[in-house]
Amino acid sequence: MIELRELTKRYGGRVAVDELSVRVQPGAVTGFLGPNGSGKSTTMRMILGLDAPDRGDALIGGVPYANLKWPLKTVGALLDAGAFHPGRSGRAHLAALAASNDIPGSRVEQVLRIVGLSDAATRRAGTYSLGMRQRLGVAVALLGDPAVLLLDEPVNGLDPEGIRWIRDLLRGLAAEGRTVFVSSHLIAEMALTADRLVVIGRGRLLAETTVAALAAGADSLEDAFLRLTSETTDYRGVGTP
Amino acid sequence: MKNAARMEWIKLRSVRTTWWLAIMAVVSMAAAGAGVGLGYRSHTPVATAAQILDNSLGGAILAQLLLGALGVLVMTGEYGTGMIRSTFAAVPRRRRVLAAKVAVCGGAALAVGLVASFAGYLSGQLAIRGTAIPAASLGDPAILRPVLLTGVYLGATALIGVGIGTIVRHSGAAIGTLFGLMFVPVIVAGLFGESGIGVGRFFPLLMLLNSIAVTSPVPGLFAGWISALLMCGYAAVVILCGGVLLRHRDA
Numbered sequence: 438m439i440e441l442r443e444l445t446k447r448y449g450g451r452v453a454v455d456e457l458s459v460r461v462q463p464g465a466v467t468g469f470l471g472p473n474g475s476g477k478s479t480t481m482r483m484i485l486g487l488d489a490p491d492r493g494d495a496l497i498g499g500v501p502y503a504n505l506k507w508p509l510k511t512v513g514a515l516l517d518a519g520a521f522h523p524g525r526s527g528r529a530h531l532a533a534l535a536a537s538n539d540i541p542g543s544r545v546e547q548v549l550r551i552v553g554l555s556d557a558a559t560r561r562a563g564t565y566s567l568g569m570r571q572r573l574g575v576a577v578a579l580l581g582d583p584a585v586l587l588l589d590e591p592v593n594g595l596d597p598e599g600i601r602w603i604r605d606l607l608r609g610l611a612a613e614g615r616t617v618f619v620s621s622h623l624i625a626e627m628a629l630t631a632d633r634l635v636v637i638g639r640g641r642l643l644a645e646t647t648v649a650a651l652a653a654g655a656d657s658l659e660d661a662f663l664r665l666t667s668e669t670t671d672y673r674g675v676g677t678p
Numbered sequence: 679m680k681n682a683a684r685m686e687w688i689k690l691r692s693v694r695t696t697w698w699l700a701i702m703a704v705v706s707m708a709a710a711g712a713g714v715g716l717g718y719r720s721h722t723p724v725a726t727a728a729q730i731l732d733n734s735l736g737g738a739i740l741a742q743l744l745l746g747a748l749g750v751l752v753m754t755g756e757y758g759t760g761m762i763r764s765t766f767a768a769v770p771r772r773r774r775v776l777a778a779k780v781a782v783c784g785g786a787a788l789a790v791g792l793v794a795s796f797a798g799y800l801s802g803q804l805a806i807r808g809t810a811i812p813a814a815s816l817g818d819p820a821i822l823r824p825v826l827l828t829g830v831y832l833g834a835t836a837l838i839g840v841g842i843g844t845i846v847r848h849s850g851a852a853i854g855t856l857f858g859l860m861f862v863p864v865i866v867a868g869l870f871g872e873s874g875i876g877v878g879r880f881f882p883l884l885m886l887l888n889s890i891a892v893t894s895p896v897p898g899l900f901a902g903w904i905s906a907l908l909m910c911g912y913a914a915v916v917i918l919c920g921g922v923l924l925r926h927r928d929a
Contacts, residue, residue, distance in 0.1 A: 486770045487763055488928040503770040520764040522693060522755060529692035530764075537685035537768040577764060 438463055438616055439484060439585060443493035446479055446640075453479045455640040456493065461618045461633075463584070466611045468631030468648070469620035472666050476640035477620040478517075481589045485514055497585055509538040513578030515588040518570040520577075523563025527554055527573050530562055531580060540581055548576040567594035575606070585616040592626055604630045628658045636662065638669025682769050682778035690752065690782055699748040700790045703741040703832070707798035710737025715805020725806075727814040728893040731821055734802025735891035738828050741794050742835045742886065745787045746856045749839025752783045753920075754849040762929055772924045776844060780917055784837045791832025799825045820893045823902055828891045830906045835882070837913035844920025875899070882909060 439461040446454040454476040461467045471477050482488040484495045486502040494501065497512055505511050521530045531545045549555045552572040557565065562573060571594060578586055588607070592600045607630055611617045621627050627634065628648055636644040636651075643665050644651065648658065655661035690696050711734035718725040718733075756762040769775050799821075803813055814821045839856055846852035860883050867878035875898040878884045885905035888896040895901060900908070 482763075482928070485763075485767050487766055489926075505770070508770055509768055514767055516763050516767070517760065520760040522689070522759045522761045524693040524695065525689070526692065529688060533685045533688040533692070534764060534768045536688055537681050537765075539681050 438498055439587075439618055440496045440499070441480070441484070441493070442496070444480065444483060444490050444495055445492040446476075446483060446488060447491050453640050454483070454490075457637065457640065457642055458493075459635050459642060459645060461616055461635070463616040464611060464614050465632040466607050466617045466619060466630055467633045467635060468627035469618060469635050469637070470624065470627055470662060471620075471622065471637040471643075472669065473622060475638050475666075475669065477622075477637065478589055479640075480637075481514070481516065481587055481620060484587060485512070485516070487516075507538040507540075507581065509534065509540065509581035509583065511581070511583050512585045512587060513581060513583040514586075515571075515574040515578045515591050517589060518567060518574055518594065521562045521570075521573065524561055526559050527562050527565070527569075527576075528558035530573065531576055534577055535580055538581055544580060544582075548579045551579060552576045568596060568599045571595055571599065571603075575603070583615070586610060586618065588617075588619045590620055590622075592621065592623065600626065624659045624662045628652070636665055638666045641669070643669070679774055679778065682774050683781055685765075685768065686752075686775075686778040686782040690786060693755070695751060695755070696748060696786075699744045699751075700786075703744040703790055704794040704797050706740040706744065707735070707737035707794040708801045710734065710740070711798035711800070711802035712805045715802040718811060719806060719809050724810045727812045727821070730802055730806060730811060731799065731814045731824065732892045735795065735798050735824060735828050736887075737798050738795070738832065738886055738891055739883070741791070741832055742860065742882075743857060745791060745832050745836040746839040746860070747853050748787060749783055749836035749841075750843040750852045750856055751849060752779050752840055753843030754847055754852050757847040758849050766929045772929075773921050776840075776917070776921050776924055779840055780837060783840055784833055784913075787836030788829060788833030791836075792826070792829030794832065795825050795828040798828075824891050824893060827902045827906045828886070831882075831886055831890050831909055834906070834909035834913045838882075838909075838916055841913060841916025841918075841920045845916065845923055879905075880908065882912070885909065 441457050441459045444454055444457040457480060469477055479488060483490050484502060502508060528545060532542060535545050549558050552575050554572055554576060557569060571591060591603050607617050607619060631648055633647050634651055651661045652658040714733040718730060756765055765775055766772060816822045842856050843852045846855055863881045864883045867874035867881060879899045889899040889905040890902045
C-alpha cells in the first residue's frame with residue numbers, strides 16, 4: 438500500500454504538490470489523473486525519495502522509501518522512458534540495477550523475455566525506439582518482482598499494440614494482489630485500465646473515487662474529468678477565433 | 679555497499695567511453711615516452727637516465743585530463759541521461775552510491791594510471807636501446823618511485839573528477855571546471871616567477887611535472903610522496919563537498 442500524508446512540495450514560490458493525502462490500495466489499478474503540470478510526476482518522485490517533500494510523508498507499507506533495504510524488491514518504478522544511459526545495452530542496464538539490489542542475473546533474462554526485449558538486449562539502449570524504451574523501463578519496474586508498482590505515463594509513445602500490452606500487464610499485476618499506481622493524462626486509457634482514480638489539479642486532491650462513480654454523473658468520463666479540473670489548469674487555449 | 683559497488687562496476691565497464699578514455703590514457707603516455715626516447719637517441723651530450731625518465735612520463739599531462747574526464751563522466755553521465763533517477767531509486771542512500779563510485783572508479787583509474795605510467799617508462803626505455811644513454815632500472819627506488827607516484831596522481835585526478843562531477847552535475851561544465859583547476863593556477867603562479875613557487879608547489883600540474891613524475895623534485899617543491907598525498911587530500915575534499923550537496927538536492 439502507498440500512503441501519502443499531507444505531502445507538500447514547493448519550487449520557489451510555486452506550490453507543486455499541496456497537502457496531498459491519499460491511500461493507494463493493493464489489488465487494484467489506481468489511476469493518477471491530472472492535467473499537465475498538476476504535480477503527478479513530482480508526487481511520484483517524492484514517493485521514490487528522489488525529491489524531498491517540504492512537508493508531509495510518503496510511505497510504502499508504512500515505511501519511507503529511503504528506509505527500504507532492497508527498494509527494487511518492494512517498489513518497481515517506471516519514471517520516464519529516458520532513465521538510462523544511451524550508451525549501455527539494455528541487458529547491462531538491467532544487470533547493474535539487479536546487482537544493486539541483490540537480484541540474481543537469471544531474473545534479468547526473465548524480465549527481458551516478459552517485455553519482449555530478449556533479441557535487442559545487447560543493443561545500446563540509445564538505439565531503441567520509444568516503444569522499446571518504455572519496455573525497458575517496464576522491465577526495470579518488474580526486476581525485483583515488487584508488490585508495489587509505480588508507473589509515470591507508461592503508455593506515452595506506445596503504439597496500439599503496446600498500449601494494450603501495458604493495459605493487460607497492469608491489470609494482471611493488480612489481479613495478483615499488487616498495488617498498481619499509474620499516472621496519466623489520457624482519460625480514455627485510464628477508463629479502460631484503472632479501477633480506482635485519484636484526480637489532482639494544481640497539486641491538490643480533487644477526487645478519490647472509482648472510474649464508475651466519476652463517470653456516472655456526466656455524459657462521459659472525459660466530461661467529468663474536465664469539469665473536475667476546469668478550475669485548476671494553468672493554461673488553456675481559446676479555440677479558433 | 680558491496681551491491682552498490684557491483685552495480686557501479688557493471689555500469690563503468692558497460693559504456694564505451696570508459697574503454698576509450700582508458701586506452702587513450704595508456705596510449706598517450708606510451709607515445710610520449712617513445713617520442714622522448716627517440717628524440718634523445720642522437721642528442722649530444724648523451725642524456726642521463728633521469729632526463730629520459732622525467733621526460734618520458736610527460737604524457738601524464740594528457741592522461742590526467744582523460745582520466746579526470748572519466749571520473750567526471752561517472753557522475754555527470756548519469757545526470758545528463760536521467761540514469762541517476764534509476765540509480766537513486768535502486769540505492770536511495772545516495773552517499774553509498776557516491777562511495778561506491780569512488781571505490782570503483784578510483785580503483786579502476788589507479789590501475790589504468792599505473793599501467794599508463796609503466797607504459798610511458800617502458801616505451802621510453804625501449805626507444806633508447808642500443809644507444810649510449812644509460813638504462814633506468816625499476817630496481818632503483820629513484821626510478822620506481824616516480825613511475826608509481828604518477829599512477830597514484832592519475833588515480834587521484836579521476837577522483838577529483840568524481841567530486842567535481844557530483845558538485846557541478848553537468849558534463850561540459852564539470853570537465854571545464856576540472857581542466858580550469860588544472861591549468862589556470864599554474865598560469866597565475868607563472869606570473870609571479872620565482873616567488874610563485876611557494877604557492878605553486880600546491881598546484882596539481884606543477885606537482886606532477888616537478889615533484890611527482892621526476893627522479894628528484896625541483897628545489898622548493900615537496901617530495902613526490904607528499905605531493906601525491908596532497909592530491910589524494912584534494913580528492914577527499916571535493917568528494918566530501920559533493921557528498922554534502924548530494925544529500926540535500928533533488929535528483
